Amino acid sequence: MEISVMPDITDREHITLAHGSGGTKMHELIRAEILRFLDSPELARLDDAAELTIDEHRIAFSTDTFVVKPVFFPGGDIGSLAVSGTVNDLLMKGARPLWLSLGLVIEEGFPVEDFRRILGSIRRACLDAGTSVVTGDTKVVGKGDIDGICINTSGIGSILPDISIRGSGAVPGDAVLVSGDIGRHGIAVMAERNHLRLRGNIASDAAPLTRSVIPFLEKFGGAVHALRDPTRGGVATTLNEIADASSATIVLDEASIPVSSQVRAVSDILGFDPLYLPCEGRFLAVIENDATSDALAFLREQAHCTDAVKLGSVTEKSPGEVLLTTLSGGRRILDMPSGELLPRIC
Amino acid sequence: MEISVMPDITDREHITLAHGSGGTKMHELIRAEILRFLDSPELARLDDAAELTIDEHRIAFSTDTFVVKPVFFPGGDIGSLAVSGTVNDLLMKGARPLWLSLGLVIEEGFPVEDFRRILGSIRRACLDAGTSVVTGDTKVVGKGDIDGICINTSGIGSILPDISIRGSGAVPGDAVLVSGDIGRHGIAVMAERNHLRLRGNIASDAAPLTRSVIPFLEKFGGAVHALRDPTRGGVATTLNEIADASSATIVLDEASIPVSSQVRAVSDILGFDPLYLPCEGRFLAVIENDATSDALAFLREQAHCTDAVKLGSVTEKSPGEVLLTTLSGGRRILDMPSGELLPRIC
DSSP states (O other): OOOOGGGGGGGGGGGGGGGSSHHHHHHHHIIIIHHHOOOHHHTOOOOOOEEEEETTTTEEEEEEEEEOSEEEEETHHHHHHHHHHHHHHHHTEEEEEEEEEEEEEEEOOOOOHHHHHHHHHHHHHHHHHHHEEEEEEEEOOOOTSSSSSSEEEEEEEOOOTTOOOOTOOOOOEEEEESEEEOOHHHHHHHHHHHTTTOOOOHHHHHHHHOOHHHHHHHHHHGGGGEEOOOOTHHHHHHHHHHHHHOOOOEEEEGGGOOOOOOHHHHHHHHHHGGGGGGOSOEEEEEEEEEGHHHHHHTTTTTTOOTTTTEEEESSSSSTEEEEEEESSEEEOOOOOSSSSSTTTTT | OOOOOOOGGGGGGBOOOOSSSSSHHHHIIIIIIIIIOOOOOHHHTOSSEEEEEEEEEEEEEEEEEEEEESSEETEEHHHHHHHHHHHHHHHHTEEEEEEEEEEEEEETTTTTTHHHHHHHHHHHHHHHHHHEEEEEEEEOOOOOSBEEEEEEEEEEEEETTTTTOOOOOOTOOOOESSSOOOHHHHHHHHHHTTOOSSHHHHHHOOOOOOOHHHHHHHHHHEEEEEOOOOOOOOOHHHHHHHHHHHHHHEEGGGGGGGOOHHHHHHHHHOOOGGGOOSSSSSEEEOOGGGGGGHHHHHHHTTTTTTTOOEEEEEEETTTEEEEEOOOOOOOEEEOOOOOSTTOOOO
């Protein structure tokens, strides 16, 4: 990926919430500032995990810090999220998660009971993901120096043999699959944060996807051209990244986008587009079109993937765009967002 | 290491600053809470880094989150500290640092100029340490949700062939060496935080020690029985950990403890004992006594180690204690501290 220093950030004086959004402002911060100083080829790829080699063994290495607010939400908490997030980043590089580190920063006065609940979630998510915490660090800071707790997990995974997955491999003709319905995590956290009383329960989709992604890659890995989890910025932003990195256009069919009626209803009320809401237990696969029906049939038998569908296709024209064919038959561009939609969602 | 659930933490309701101190309260939190939920054998060893195997290649994996206040201090900043801390943890397992991850949490409104300065420090420290940042994550949180910036680094290192270093290898007769004068980091940060106007300049010792520890281990590795960096809790706490893990008593000679006159003077005024002040560019080596003079002569030629000296010896009696032979010829026990001496020092 070409790294250019974008001049307009040099005029800004302060970091803003938009710089953490997952959208264009964050890409700007990363390219204009971080990559200017830290210029390793692995980092410059801007993948969710770095691909590294020890002797001849390919490993993936990834890191993620979690600042979600509130720390407990329907379907999960900061602990399960911290494991899922890093595990899924490793999986998106075709790597089987092996080991996690756990860096805790805790505010003085944080209830021990809540801390135990979070540790229990970390334990269960690790068991589910087939990994374990092997090293850690604990810092406690004064009251008001941090808002509750913040958790960093870093992870090492072993890349499956004969698998080579990058965010940039999409080619015209490929199908774009999503492993389940979208938007749950964003709505679950926002509803909890804003004390919305919802009829029915919208639970976050947050989950480690080892038990679905590894079998999927073992069977269909040769046909998978790109794999990403649609976290910050959601499906639209992640597909923009794939389209941009692959210099290809992706066309989505609005009618096929899986959104539960509850998520749809709350999104309408709050003014969110589910295509931009983060998921924490879903993945997008760009796959050879011929493999689509077998892949979908297989995925629907796997954990967390029963609602897998084809979302759209990769086309040739106008490299780097994502287009939506709307229900009424029109087409509109799905841009990458510039500002911050949902701070502290993960 | 035997893990027992210590009952007294179960009566506490809230996390306190003492739980992040590096002393007995932190060990209590780790053993009674964290290891109860997260029980991998690697984590239970409570080393600064986990030893793991990929194929037959031994690697070390470590993590550390940095919350130092203020972020800039004489001799360094949170960026150089974040690299040094994790690099040194890898080195203390006998591992050559290969790759770092970088997890940033930044407060909205943080000056871009300061951010650049920190990135520049990270870059220089990585070059010095012979490593690079290969993967990263950036979160921005709202004003007041964090105090400025917090940085997690995790690192992967390659353990040198034929080297096996643990915190528990000290045996009676061994010599205890320290690689330079102690207490600088603690005093530098405290002085800056409290706006003390000091005559002369006490700079932090924070530095990545790759260029001294790797040659030292290549030459003397077979004679090194334990290696640790005296960070939180300082020399006294770290030696207590070694003594406890090794079931051996360590006796220090007060006359031989290297403390600069400036650090000594400020410590006296502020009421600190330099033996409990954190260092971020020093290491303690427990080594076969016969190798002492050669090792010291060699170390004094290496970067950051010109003031290396023998501090004391490992003796047989009263397993697990650290004793100090005072200038007046008496002996006193150097306990592990229980509470928090210096919050947000790293």
